[in-house]
Amino acid sequence: MVFTGLSSALRRDRSATAKTYLWMHPIYGIAGLLLEQVHDLMPAAPWYARGLGYLLVIYLVEAGSGWVLRKALGTCPWDYGRKGWSVAGLVRLDYAPAWYLAGLLFEPVRGAVLALSRVPVRAFF
Numbered sequence: 790m791v792f793t794g795l796s797s798a799l800r801r802d803r804s805a806t807a808k809t810y811l812w813m814h815p816i817y818g819i820a821g822l823l824l825e826q827v828h829d830l831m832p833a834a835p836w837y838a839r840g841l842g843y844l845l846v847i848y849l850v851e852a853g854s855g856w857v858l859r860k861a862l863g864t865c866p867w868d869y870g871r872k873g874w875s876v877a878g879l880v881r882l883d884y885a886p887a888w889y890l891a892g893l894l895f896e897p898v899r900g901a902v903l904a905l906s907r908v909p910v911r912a913f914f
Contacts, residue, residue, distance in 0.1 A: 812854070813866075816850060816851075820846065820847060823846045824899075827839070828896065830842075839892075839896075840889050840892050843888075843891075844885060844889045844892055847888045847891070848880050848888070851880050852876070852880050855879035855880070859879075865879060867879075
């Protein structure tokens with residue numbers, strides 16, 4: 790949704806309307822679980838290597854889920870066929886810098902969520 794909201798804002802849509810698909814929620818969940826696995830497999834790797842691992846997972850989830858949706862529904866909700874550097878209309882290679890950065894941003898978000906999960910529930914009341 791960040792991409793669609795940002796792109797609408799860049800088109801001077803003051804509402805910065807973003808859209809997503811119902812299918813994206815389980816896809817994002819699967820991606821998050823796989824990013825967690827990459828994090829656990831590469832704890833001592835340099836940040837740039839971990840970023841490449843996250844990027845690979847993001848592309849594999851996007852391509853794999855797009856392929857499954859295309860087979861099941863006859864279409865993929867996101868169709869990059871005529872946009873950017875597309876691979877089979879399922880992923881855009883020109884998004885690599887953004888996905889690389891998103892993967893690296895996963896780490897501090899993960900840390901914050903884990904730290905928050907250690908706070909006793911009583912602390913909120």
